Amino acid sequence: MADIKSLEHPTLKVPYEILNKKFRSAQKTLDREVSHVQQAAIEIEKSISGESVKSNDITKLLGGMVEKLQVLKRKAEESITEELQATNVCKRRLEHLKEHATLTSSGVVSQGALNQWRRKRLDRMVVEYFLRNGYYNAAITLAERSNIKDLTNIDIFLTSREVEKSLASHETSKCLSWCHDNRSKLRKLRSNMEFNLRIQEFVELIRSDRRIDAIKHARKHFPTFEDEHLNTIKKAMALLAFPVSTEIPSYKMLFDEGRWDTLIEEFRQENYRLFQLASQSVFTVALQAGLSALKTPYPF
Numbered sequence: 001m002a003d004i005k006s007l008e009h010p011t012l013k014v015p016y017e018i019l020n021k022k023f024r025s026a027q028k029t030l031d032r033e034v035s036h037v038q039q040a041a042i043e044i045e046k047s048i049s050g051e052s053v054k055s056n057d058i059t060k061l062l063g064g065m066v067e068k069l070q071v072l073k074r075k076a077e078e079s080i081t082e083e084l085q086a087t088n089v090c091k092r093r094l095e096h097l098k099e100h101a102t103l104t105s106s107g108v109v110s111q112g113a114l115n116q117w118r119r120k121r122l123d124r125m126v127v128e129y130f131l132r133n134g135y136y137n138a139a140i141t142l143a144e145r146s147n148i149k150d151l152t153n154i155d156i157f158l159t160s161r162e163v164e165k166s167l168a169s170h171e172t173s174k175c176l177s178w179c180h181d182n183r184s185k186l187r188k189l190r191s192n193m194e195f196n197l198r199i200q201e202f203v204e205l206i207r208s209d210r211r212i213d214a215i216k217h218a219r220k221h222f223p224t225f226e227d228e229h230l231n232t233i234k235k236a237m238a239l240l241a242f243p244v245s246t247e248i249p250s251y252k253m254l255f256d257e258g259r260w261d262t263l264i265e266e267f268r269q270e271n272y273r274l275f276q277l278a279s280q281s282v283f284t285v286a287l288q289a290g291l292s293a294l295k296t297p298y299p300f
Helices: 002-007 009-049 055-105 111-132 136-145 154-168 173-181 183-188 193-207 211-241 259-274 282-293
Strands: none
Touching: 002 282, 009 055, 055 111, 111 136, 111 154, 111 282, 136 154, 154 173, 154 259, 173 183, 173 193, 173 259, 183 193, 183 259, 193 211, 193 259
């Protein structure tokens, strides 16, 4: 049971984090729609309390109220559906882990059933290993053949793949959208992802010789990060005075194309932290532990 507790933490933590995110998102959405309904109700009350009330105006206001209520109902139904889907994933994973507890706690252990469960867990580990190393098609194929898609985090890695692709193409929009969607959690983690993206956008504007646009960009985005990153901002702003071909090491580094690869790796690690995934796959950890336990004269 000890190995289950140590290795299966992400199995339950990831869907819980997704459910928590969906709940918070739904709460914000519904609060916004409720405020729209309340505003419509206030407008109706003001219109009714007026001296000259026209039936056409009331009809129009009531129509607007009905429309806002319909939007509220639709958003509520969508939110409930998404939360139920996330809850069902949590439930299926709990049942999967409880199956192991049931098999091992009973007086008579069915070795065949236990081996089947262990095989399924190994397949899950391999799927995660494939996903972390970019073998997405192999991971999806294995998950479908083993019927374990609900027990894996494929959706998270597919989303991250799209962001990584955009960064590899020197685009920041998808990663910034990801930062926006997870802003509150990233703030708690004290992530620098968004700041580094804004710096890179600034650098690319200078690289394209659009220095006026770079200044506008800095005025718009950098003040948000002044308290924590003032020195870095000063250093970046100094790029305005240097050509792209500068040989001064500290500024040449900012113009280095390899910074995009650094952003990709930073995003990958931040995504792991966001869902409380370890930097290494469970498969790698289990393999290293197994090799270390072998009684051989060779170190691993």
